[in-house]
Each structure stands twice: as C-alpha cells, then as structure tokens.
Amino acid sequence: MGKIEWAMWANEQALASGLILLTGGIVGVAGQFRGWQFAAYAIAAGVFVCLLEYPRSKRAKGTSVERTGQYCFTVCVKSFGPLTRNYYVRAFLHAAICVPGGFMLATVLGCVCLGIASIIYLAAAIRGEHWEPIVPRKDTVRPPPADIKNPPQNPPPRPPPETRRKRVEDLEGAAYDNPIPVKD
Amino acid sequence: MREDFSSCCLFSNKVASTQRGLTTRFTLKRDQGQILWLGANTWLFMKTFLLYFTGQQYHYLYKMLGLGMCISRASASVLNLNCSLVLLPMCRSLLTFVRGTHAVSSRETRRLLDKSKTFHVACGVSICIFSVVHVSAHLVNVVNFSVSYSDDFPALNLARYKGEDPKLIILTTIPGVTGLFLVLILFLMFTSSSYCVRLFNYEIFWYTHNLFIVFYIILMVHMVGGALKYQTNIEAHPPGCLTANQSSTSQRREDEERRCGEEAHFQPHYPQTWLWVSGPLCLYCAERFYRYIRSSDPVTIVTVIRHPCDVVELRMLKKNFKARPGQYVVLNCPGVSSFENHPFTLTTCPTEKKETFGIHLRVVGDWTERFTQMLLPQPRMDLEILPMVQQRRYPKLYIDGPFGSPSEEVFNYDVSVCVAGGIGVTPFACVLHALLDGWTGFRLQRLYFVWVCRELQSFYWFSELLCALHHKLWQENRPDYFNLKLYVSQKDNLQSMSEEKYRPLTSRLLVGRPRWKLLFDEIGKTNKHKRVGVFCCGPKGISKTLHKLCNSARSSGTTFEFNKESFG
Numbered sequence: 189m190g191k192i193e194w195a196m197w198a199n200e201q202a203l204a205s206g207l208i209l210l211t212g213g214i215v216g217v218a219g220q221f222r223g224w225q226f227a228a229y230a231i232a233a234g235v236f237v238c239l240l241e242y243p244r245s246k247r248a249k250g251t252s253v254e255r256t257g258q259y260c261f262t263v264c265v266k267s268f269g270p271l272t273r274n275y276y277v278r279a280f281l282h283a284a285i286c287v288p289g290g291f292m293l294a295t296v297l298g299c300v301c302l303g304i305a306s307i308i309y310l311a312a313a314i315r316g317e318h319w320e321p322i323v324p325r326k327d328t329v330r331p332p333p334a335d336i337k338n339p340p341q342n343p344p345p346r347p348p349p350e351t352r353r354k355r356v357e358d359l360e361g362a363a364y365d366n367p368i369p370v371k372d
Numbered sequence: 373m374r375e376d377f378s379s380c381c382l383f384s385n386k387v388a389s390t391q392r393g394l395t396t397r398f399t400l401k402r403d404q405g406q407i408l409w410l411g412a413n414t415w416l417f418m419k420t421f422l423l424y425f426t427g428q429q430y431h432y433l434y435k436m437l438g439l440g441m442c443i444s445r446a447s448a449s450v451l452n453l454n455c456s457l458v459l460l461p462m463c464r465s466l467l468t469f470v471r472g473t474h475a476v477s478s479r480e481t482r483r484l485l486d487k488s489k490t491f492h493v494a495c496g497v498s499i500c501i502f503s504v505v506h507v508s509a510h511l512v513n514v515v516n517f518s519v520s521y522s523d524d525f526p527a528l529n530l531a532r533y534k535g536e537d538p539k540l541i542i543l544t545t546i547p548g549v550t551g552l553f554l555v556l557i558l559f560l561m562f563t564s565s566s567y568c569v570r571l572f573n574y575e576i577f578w579y580t581h582n583l584f585i586v587f588y589i590i591l592m593v594h595m596v597g598g599a600l601k602y603q604t605n606i607e608a609h610p611p612g613c614l615t616a617n618q619s620s621t622s623q624r625r626e627d628e629e630r631r632c633g634e635e636a637h638f639q640p641h642y643p644q645t646w647l648w649v650s651g652p653l654c655l656y657c658a659e660r661f662y663r664y665i666r667s668s669d670p671v672t673i674v675t676v677i678r679h680p681c682d683v684v685e686l687r688m689l690k691k692n693f694k695a696r697p698g699q700y701v702v703l704n705c706p707g708v709s710s711f712e713n714h715p716f717t718l719t720t721c722p723t724e725k726k727e728t729f730g731i732h733l734r735v736v737g738d739w740t741e742r743f744t745q746m747l748l749p750q751p752r753m754d755l756e757i758l759p760m761v762q763q764r765r766y767p768k769l770y771i772d773g774p775f776g777s778p779s780e781e782v783f784n785y786d787v788s789v790c791v792a793g794g795i796g797v798t799p800f801a802c803v804l805h806a807l808l809d810g811w812t813g814f815r816l817q818r819l820y821f822v823w824v825c826r827e828l829q830s831f832y833w834f835s836e837l838l839c840a841l842h843h844k845l846w847q848e849n850r851p852d853y854f855n856l857k858l859y860v861s862q863k864d865n866l867q868s869m870s871e872e873k874y875r876p877l878t879s880r881l882l883v884g885r886p887r888w889k890l891l892f893d894e895i896g897k898t899n900k901h902k903r904v905g906v907f908c909c910g911p912k913g914i915s916k917t918l919h920k921l922c923n924s925a926r927s928s929g930t931t932f933e934f935n936k937e938s939f940g
Contacts (some may be wrong), residue, residue, distance in 0.1 A: 192576060200564070201564040204562070221515070253567075253568055304559070367675045369831075369834055
C-alpha cells in the first residue's frame with residue numbers, strides 16, 4: 189500500500205556498510221594482519237561510500253528530511269550528473285566495491301552488508317526511482333497584484349437571495365448529509 | 373526521547389540567580405529505571421569478564437585466546453540480558469493492564485511505562501553496540517584459534533590444524549554460521565529502524581522488524597557446538613601444573629608438588645541463551661496471540677461524520693470493548709490494506725449509558741485517504757440530482773486495543789494542564805467526554821485546556837463538546853473547573869465563528885501562538901504549592917518548550933510534572 193521508496197532504505201544500509209567497511213579496514217591495518225592491503229583498500233572504499241551516500245535523496249512525493257550539513261555533499265554528488273542520479277550505476281558500483289573486501293576477515297562484514305545494499309538499490313532502480321538533490325527552498329517574494337489602486341465602483345451582480353444557496357460553494361458537504369450536525 | 377537518554381548528571385545543581393531574587397534549580401535527574409538498567413549491564417559485563425579473566429577453569433583457554441575471549445564472553449552476557457529485556461516494553465496489552473491497576477501509583481513507575489518505547493530503543497541500540505564488540509572480539513578469537521593452535525590440549529581447539537584460514541573456521545562451525553546470519557538480520561533491522569525510514573516507509577520497518585523471531589530462533593542455537601570449553605577437573609589437574617614429560621628449572625621438591633594428577637579434561641558450555649530469552653519471548657508471543665484473538669471480531673460502524681479541515685469521525689460498536697479515556701486503538705481495514713495497522717486515539721469511550729465509541733481521524737496519508745473514500749460517498753459534480761439515500765455498505769474493520777497512554781493520568785492530579793496541537797486534541801476530547809458524564813467522581817479539581825490550531829474551522833471538531841461542558845459546569849456552580857484557551861496560529865485569512873451558541877469559544881479565542889511562559893506563570897500563581905500535571909499532545913516544538921518550562925522551578929512553589937505523549 190502506498191509508494192515504498194526502497195532507495196531510502198538502501199541509502200541507510202549503504203551508509204552503515206561504508207562505516208563498517210571503514211572500521212574493519214582500520215582494524216585490519218592497525219593490527220597488520222595478513223592481507224592488510226585489502227584493509228587499506230577498505231578504508232578508502234568506506235570513505236568513498238560514506239561520502240557518496242551521505243546526502244539523502246529528495247522524496248518523490250512529500251517532505252524530505254535532510255541529514256545535518258548535507259548541502260555541501262549534495263553539491264558534490266550532484267555535479268556528477270547522471271552517474272549519481274541513476275540507481276543502476278550505484279547498484280553495480282557498490283557490488284564492484286564490495287568484492288575486494290571479502291578477501292580479508294576484518295572487512296568481510298562490510299562486504300556482505302554493502303552487497304545487500306547494492307541488491308536493494310537494484311530493486312529501487314528497477315522500480316524507476318532515481319536520486320534527486322534536496323536544494324534549499326527559496327521563498328519567492330510574491331509580487332503585489334497589478335492594479336489595486338482603483339477599487340470597483342459597483343458591487344458585483346448577485347442573484348436574489350432566495351436562489352442563492354450556500355451549499356453550492358461547499359461541494360463536498362453537499363454530497364453528504366451528516367447524521368449529526370456539526371455546525372449550522 | 374533523545375533528551376532523556378542523553379542527559380547524564382546524577383546530581384542536582386542549585387544555581388541562584390541574583391536577578392529578581394529568583395532561584396533557578398536545574399535538576400537533571402535520571403530515572404531510577406535507567407540507573408538500574410545501566411548498573412545491571414555494567415555489573416554483568418564486569419562479572420563475566422572477571423570470571424573468564426581469573427577463573428582457573430579457563431586458564432588454558434585464556435592462554436590460547438587472550439583478552440578476546442574475556443571481552444567476547446562478557447559482551448555475550450550483556451547481549452543475553454538486553455535481548456531478553458528488549459521484548460518486554462513491546463508487550464503493550466500487558467503494560468496497559470499494569471497501568472490500569474492501582475499498583476502503579478508512584479510517578480517513577482508511571483514514567484517507566486510512559487517511556488517504554490525509549491527503553492526498547494535503548495536496549496536495541498545496546499544490542500547493536502555490544503554485537504559489534506562481541507563480533508570484533510570473536511574475530512580476534514578466531515584468528516588466535518588459528519594461529520595459536522594448541523598441540524598440548526587438542527580438545528581445546530576450534531581450528532582443525534595450525535594456520536587454518538579463519539574464514540573457513542567461521543563458515544564451517546555452527547557458531548560461526550549462525551553468528552553471520554544473526555549479524556545480517558541485525559544489520560537489516562537496524563538500518564530500517566532509522567527515523568526517516570520509520571516515518572516515510574513504515575512497512576519496510578515493520579516487516580524487517582518482524583524478522584526478530586528468526587533472530588531469536590537462531591540466537592538460541594548459536595552456542596550449539598561449543599566453541600569455548602572449560603576445564604572440568606581443576607583439583608586433579610591444577611592449571612599450570614607440569615606434565616610427566618616436562619621439567620622445570622626449580623628444585624625437585626617443588627616439581628613433585630606441581631605434577632599433574634591426570635590429563636586436563638575439557639567440556640563445552642551448554643547453550644544458556646534460551647534461559648534468558650525464552651521467558652520474554654513466550655510472553656511476547658502470548659501477547660501477540662491474545663491481541664490477534666481479541667481483534668478477530670470485526671467492529672460495526674455506526675456513523676460516519678464529516679468535519680471541516682479533512683477530519684472524519686467514526687462511531688463504532690464492538691462487543692465487550694472497554695476503554696479508559698486517553699487510550700488508543702489500532703485500526704486494520706483489509707479492504708484498504710491487509711497488513712497495515714494505524715493507531716488512533718479514542719475520542720469517545722464506551723460507557724454504561726452509551727456503548728458506541730469513536731475516533732477522529734485526519735486524512736493525511738494514502739491509507740486514511742483510501743479509507744475515507746470507502747466510508748463516504750464521492751462528491752458529485754451535478755448538483756441538480758439530489759444525493760440518494762442509499763444503504764451504506766461500510767468496509768470491514770478490525771481494531772486492536774485499547775492500549776494505554778500517559779494521558780490517562782489527567783484525572784489523578786488535583787490540577788491538570790492539557791495542551792493540544794491540532795488533531796492532538798483527541799486524547800483530551802475523551803477526557804472531556806468523561807468529565808461531561810460526571811466530573812465529581814475524580815480527584816481532578818481544575819483543568820486548563822489549551823488548544824492551538826492552524827485554522828479556525830478546526831475548532832468545530834469539538835465545539836459542541838466544549839460548549840456543553842462549559843455550560844454544565846457553570847450550571848453546577850463550578851466555573852473555575854474548566855479553563856479553556858483557544859489559539860489560532862495562522863493570522864491570515866481569518867474567518868469567524870459567528871454562531872451564537874459558540875459564544876463561550878469565541879470569547880476565549882486568541883489569535884497568534886500562545887506565550888507559554890506567561891501562561892505557566894499565571895497557572896502557577898493561581899495554584900500555589902500544588903502539583904500540576906502537564907499533558908502535551910502535539911508538535912515536537914511545543915512539547916520541548918513545555919518540558920523545559922516544567923523543569924524550571926517557580927517562586928510560587930508550584931511543581932509542574934510533564935507527561936509526554938509519544939506517537940508511533
């Protein structure tokens with residue numbers, strides 16, 4: 189029921205996976221475990237994914253809630269145009285990024301989580317969603333009406349009061365008689 | 373909810389302000405419940421950590437694995453505790469029942485019930501945090517199992533040979549595989565519980581959160597296979613003793629004492645999680661079953677009334693339905709959506725005289741839109757044809773509930789202040805209906821009712837009720853009982869409420885937003901040295917302002933107790 193926006197959930201997952209990748213990478217490099225080069229890659233990949241996923245997309249219908257301070261990230265991500273707008277690109281990008289993480293124990297979890305996020309992005313892309321930047325709303329100053337200097341001289345023509353039925357203005361109320369009156 | 377969780381001072385500061393000779397007392401108290409929960413977690417963590425750190429039966433295991441073992445087991449016990457506690461706040465019928473009994477008279481217990489959702493979130497967050505700790509520690513353990521493969525005590529090993537790939541160890545043992553699934557489910561549940569997803573795509577949140585049953589089933593088999601073993605024969609084989617083919621450089625006499633009686637025997641722990649988790653899980657499943665049975669009887673819709681500003685009132689009838697003012701029900705209409713459930717506060721409760729109960733619902737999202745379309749006939753463009761009176765076939769509707777909310781406490785104070793924003797007036801409407809039926813039976817002696825709306829037309833939702841209550845109290849010579857203040861926050865396009873019978877409302881109507889501090893000062897001056905209950909149901913901004921005002925002390929000696937109503 190209703191439009192579910194899968195991309196919003198995929199975005200949360202991808203951001204969390206980026207953080208997990210980053211953490212796993214730091215642990216791998218700090219401990220100098222076997223295969224620490226993969227951990228170093230995971231750090232870079234995690235940072236990249238976090239930066240890409242931080243700005244939230246604008247919802248197709250309704251109000252959108254921004255993350256704090258996301259405007260500068262929005263500008264960066266917006267500048268890549270169709271590469272970041274399209275969720276197919278994101279899905280395949282995440283799938284490709286996550287693969288090297290699977291080779292090292294510390295980053296395996298980040299790899300799996302990013303893989304799940306990429307699947308959800310694919311589902312969102314199939315459903316036709318795309319990324320829209322949230323731009324701050326500029327309040328347009330309404331120009332004053334053109335001619336307010338000369339008020340009309342005569343009252344507007346009105347039919348006689350008997351035929352004036354108030355219920356004509358209230359179309360929705362006219363269609364339904366309330367069983368219990370609410371107001372006169 | 374976040375402000376309560378993050379305030380962390382346990383003492384109260386007295387800051388005397390020299391201006392105007394007023395003393396402002398800043399008290400940042402934590403709930404006793406929160407202190408208890410934090411204390412339990414800390415104590416459990418330290419106790420388990422020390423057990424594994426210093427316990428003789430874990431001596432050899434500790435030598436193989438190091439601190440990782442202690443941290444992983446300590447975090448596991450904290451996880452056990454939180455996994456069992458996280459289910460309890462979600463037993464809504466049970467909490468409603470507890471709220472209704474007179475055992476819950478102290479404010480501390482009531483606040484615990486009010487904050488049940490916060491507690492659930494706190495337990496959930498701590499499950500996530502400690503899962504991270506637990507997984508990290510176990511990853512280190514797996515590496516150590518592989519690297520420090522013990523030839524002396526082969527029973528202790530999890531790896532099959534020295535230097536086995538840790539990933540292989542994880543994927544071929546039950547704890548490893550179940551752990552992987554648990555982490556994945558937790559990841560799904562956590563990412564879909566963020567505020568945005570809950571607000572805009574509630575279905576994703578609901579369906580992923582219902583994976584908790586899979587989580588618990590896997591959790592209970594997580595320990596099967598016993599990766600960590602303890603030594604059973606400490607007396608015969610004191611840890612650190614020398615075996616027959618070992619010798620030490622110290623003297624012979626000491627050698628004799630430290631010889632081992634027999635080989636070390638190891639045994640894995642039995643899975644303990646089910647001890648912690650099965651109780652609350654059974655309770656929660658019983659509660660869901662009970663709610664399902666209770667709501668399987670559809671309600672009869674008696675009337676549907678249109679109100680201005682997109683509000684529809686629904687009056688219903690159901691057998692054996694009892695509710696108290698301030699409670700809410702959850703509606704399910706299979707004709708609109710089979711799995712969506714939406715909460716609505718009751719605006720009229722069933723009484724002995726009248727069995728119907730009602731809700732007011734505002735048409736905001738697509739569920740409410742579709743629902744009202746099914747209830748009301750469509751407006752017709754051609755008005756020459758009068759609408760025919762036809763037999764309305766209402767859709768089938770199921771309700772689950774009623775569930776309790778903090779607004780039930782309005783009657784238990786001497787003086788109460790109810791602040792409503794827009795459609796948030798619904799819990800208080802039920803309170804007013806109850807007062808209209810009989811105001812003498814309650815402890816409440818004075819009620820301040822502040823209702824802030826954007827448009828004037830919204831006041832028509834309950835104009836009859838307000839005027840009726842006002843007149844009744846004036847007739848019965850208690851004009852000071854009910855103090856009404858209406859505010860219209862939108863200053864442009866003001867209409868007027870011109871009907872004569874609504875004079876009590878128009879004479880108490882003010883344009884603009886209310887000035888809360890002045891209002892509270894006035895209430896404080898007229899109710900000196902009293903305990904005033906403040907109930908707010910409206911936008912977060914108002915709620916925050918009121919909470920802050922309640923916490924600042926007054927010269928009149930009045931204490932304001934804030935009771936927060938939370939949605940969703």
